[in-house]
Amino acid sequence: MIRLLIVDDSALMRRHLQKIFEAEGDFELEMARNGLEAIELARQFDPDVITLDINMPEMDGLTALSMLMAEQPRSVVMFSSLTEQGAIASLEALALGAVDFFPKPGGTISLNIDQVRDSLVAKVRAAASAQLKKAGKLRATPAAPTPSRGEPEPVEKLVEMPTDQGEGLVLIGSSTGGPRTLEEILPKLPASYPWPLVIAQHMPANFTRAFAERMNNTCALTVVEVSKPMPLEPGRAYVGMGGSDICISRRAGRPYAIPKPENKAYLWHPSVSLMVETAMQHFLPSQLIGVMLTGMGYDGADEMAELKRRGGRTLAESKESSVVFGMPAELIRRGGATEIMACTEMAATLIRWGSGKSITSSRVPRHAAHS
Template sequence: MERWCKVVVVDDSAFMRLVITRMLGEDPEIEVVGTASNGIEAIEIVKTLRPSVVTLDVEMPEMDGLTTLERIMKECPTPVVMVSALTKEGSEVTLKALQLGAVDFIAKPSGSISLDFHKVRDELILKVKAAAQAKPRPLLTLLPTIRRPITVPFSVKDWATIVIAASTGGPAAVRYVLSQLPYDLPAAILLVQHMPIGFTKFFADNLNQVSNLPVREAQDAEEIQPGKVYLAPAGFHLLVERVNRLRLDSSPPLHNVRPAADKTFESAAHVFRGKCIGVVMTGMGSDGAIGLLTVRELGGRTMVQSPETCVLPSMPESALKLNAAEESVPLELLPKRITEVVYEVIGSSRSTNVSSLR
């Protein structure tokens, strides 16, 4: 079998370079063509070898991971998978890296030098091979957040529920969408982003810095309210109960992920019916496709991020194959289209202010 996936491994630890190189080399389709111990070396090796993917340590001397990533994306754009410690600082830097163009990340289970890195071997191989097929996207400009108290009273009859699903490439794309939605959008948003345990709290905080709607990790038995964004915590499926409450469910993973968007879509569709709006965005795999079809079959509205604007198009393509999506919308137009559909769904006589969307 041809080793089509060429990888450069960058880590300041000789031990971690050896471990990552051996693990990747065990896959018959992956070849590690070079290694580097710091960012300066990495940039030169990437320019010379032109690999399919770079695995990049977050914490390095001489030139840190973020600076190295920025240089790679500017001088020799290449899909990058960040390798990060499960710490507050590591999580925050990793999220910044995803905003700067990294395709995905792997969490070191036990710090900078993880003797138990074998625990994430399968995830590492899967994400590296997926990254090799990714399409690096230009960075989108985010405008200043407008966080104001909602002045228009909501009633049970005049708001909708939006369910958004994303995976690989999702953090940056979701960040853009939330930054562009109006602060008085008459909708609640349930967000499912595939992430390992330990990262979703920091992701919610990160989104909260740019979103015009407040973002938080969802809590068990919490009442769903319009004007808020509820992020599914890693390790739990996010379900909707019939009394418009959220439930965190620890049943087995679906599609090898927990949270799984299919479960959120299906439960929300049965509760909100015609006032449910489903959106499947960039990502690897097929999660969300079946659930989005349920939303459509029960009278809700459905759309996907157009595959050509995705870092990885597998999730929206899976939904399109099932005829689950009514429309395919480029990332740059998603906030505007989501807002239009919200007002179509609730049949509001109020102005949508779509022309003033930022």
């Protein structure tokens, strides 16, 4: 049985969530109306997973989350409104240690919650087996300070990035746990990184803009959301817009990242599979690096494995550092990982590969993939 603590100030929402998880047959449930009750029930009930609303009276979800993680880390799925402020709060929750977040249905709750029940149950089940990462600290305000745009420490010192390595592209796919994992990678890359990076992070609409802005405030790279066709330039990272897919194309010979309406042939969005598939249509395999990070499912596994077969290079996040070892495991199972490593090692590898150094001439990887 999975012990689930549902925390929400809405009695109607609690009833609907109770109905959904009781119908699954393998959940033991407790309910709390606010953050104060959640902390006390967490001590008594010892839940495997907590669903935690962000906006509550007496004690809000972010404050409760920070106290829960300080007392005893647990798998938490946040409930958030589909607003810009809700997106900022959700990203703050992920930084504090939440495993995932779920957009809180608006309108007619009984109708809308039933439409997303399968996705919600899948997220909670994944959270029950997730590997927790060290929590951060609650900020005084949700806005991040603007750092200097100097070269980051300490990875920048490992190699002087060349500026003439030719055209290339880094393709990053991630889902559950991805935002915090990307915070382990992108800030370590220098502003002089010679290849653009394109990121398909599974997120709903209205959330990816806040995520891109948050990352832009912590990186030497310029990080933007792809809300319109954008030329791909070195020293920039492009986050696919939630509620759409991201494709790679060319216009007048220049590579572009282009947002497209969600393609129903793919299960997850922004689709990693579609991003990699379209990139391979416009770049040579030797010009592409695929990076598969933590997440549920198998989005992009077939395409990145095909990229490796054609001569491209791929990284898969190791089980030890993955919050959910789903997407990387699928890539590894297909023999599609050139190297397997913890997310903390990836920036150095991307710098090494981006500098034009071959795989065989560099250090022997600690984790070697087997085709």
